[in-house]
Amino acid sequence: MPEGHTIHRLARQFNDVFGNARLTASSPQGRFADGAARIDGQILTGAQAHGKQLFAAFESGVILRVHLGLYGAWDFGGDETFRGASSIGAPRRVGERELGSEEVSYTGPPEPIGAVRLRLVSAHGWADLRGPSACEVLTPTEAAAIRAKLGPDPLNAARSDDGAVEFLQRIRSSARPVAVLLMDQNIVAGIGNVYRAELLFRNRIDPMLSGKQLSVEQVSMLWADAVVLLEEGVAKGRIITTELANRDRPDDVHYVYRRTGLACLICGEAVFGKELAGRNLFYCPGCQCQVRHLPD
Numbered sequence: 001m002p003e004g005h006t007i008h009r010l011a012r013q014f015n016d017v018f019g020n021a022r023l024t025a026s027s028p029q030g031r032f033a034d035g036a037a038r039i040d041g042q043i044l045t046g047a048q049a050h051g052k053q054l055f056a057a058f059e060s061g062v063i064l065r066v067h068l069g070l071y072g073a074w075d076f077g078g079d080e081t082f083r084g085a086s087s088i089g090a091p092r093r094v095g096e097r098e099l100g101s102e103e104v105s106y107t108g109p110p111e112p113i114g115a116v117r118l119r120l121v122s123a124h125g126w127a128d129l130r131g132p133s134a135c136e137v138l139t140p141t142e143a144a145a146i147r148a149k150l151g152p153d154p155l156n157a158a159r160s161d162d163g164a165v166e167f168l169q170r171i172r173s174s175a176r177p178v179a180v181l182l183m184d185q186n187i188v189a190g191i192g193n194v195y196r197a198e199l200l201f202r203n204r205i206d207p208m209l210s211g212k213q214l215s216v217e218q219v220s221m222l223w224a225d226a227v228v229l230l231e232e233g234v235a236k237g238r239i240i241t242t243e244l245a246n247r248d249r250p251d252d253v254h255y256v257y258r259r260t261g262l263a264c265l266i267c268g269e270a271v272f273g274k275e276l277a278g279r280n281l282f283y284c285p286g287c288q289c290q291v292r293h294l295p296d
């Protein structure tokens with residue numbers, strides 16, 4: 001599933017290629033025909049990400065909310081103003097087209113292929129949405145209610161203290177393991193399985209400690225590191241969490257994520273993997289668990 005940095009990149013792309021443009025909206029697949037009709041012909045005034053969800057506002061005030069979930073993806077194409085835009089979301093199936101440099105002039109969107117839930121078209125290009133877990137048109141009140149339930153997003157709150165304070169309160173008031181809390185979008189929005197494992201490793205925190213057991217300093221470090229890592233993810237378009245000096249090989253881009261049984265890049269002990277709340281959790285017992293390794 002795309003983590004928050006991907007959706008922030010998507011919001012930027014929306015603002016770049018569709019910001020202040022009048023769009024036609026349709027649902028070639030038909031499942032979103034009513035929703036598409038509510039935004040058809042309107043100017044897109046701005047797109048914002050909150051965690052893993054995209055909120056795109058239109059001139060009448062209504063807001064398009066899209067959650068890609070596990071399988072959703074956007075594909076883009078168009079003239080030179082769409083250069084660099086291709087697809088965001090789940091990896092595309094082989095054979096789907098991307099706008100290549102060989103395409104000399106833009107003559108309009110292609111025939112929709114497959115189950116396109118929503119197609120947006122401007123004078124310069126198009127975007128197709130397939131397979132989202134949520135796609136709906138909301139009033140501003142409805143959108144605000146959804147966002148109020150979400151935890152703070154390290155990428156939205158990075159420049160104010162509000163996010164850090166809210167994160168601290170939400171984490172430290174819970175008896176659930178911190179590894180579960182970091183995946184709960186109502187605690188903090190935008191962190192998925194990769195960032196969860198890597199944040200806990202980088203801050204040497206035992207994933208099974210409860211929120212209440214963490215110190216203020218530990219939670220503050222987690223938040224500050226989430227801001228750094230997610231901002232890098234937005235800049236690079238991928239998740240890289242290892243410091244250059246810690247890599248045995250150039251492709252050691254994670255410390256523990258999907259490294260079960262491999263030697264920890266820091267202490268050499270085997271990285272551990274286990275299922276927690278239905279998702280795979282990765283951690284290094286040597287670096288993170290004081291029960292087995294007492295601190296010096």
Ligand SMILES: [Zn+2]
Pocket residue numbers: 264265266267268269284285286287288
């Ligand atoms: Zn280790």
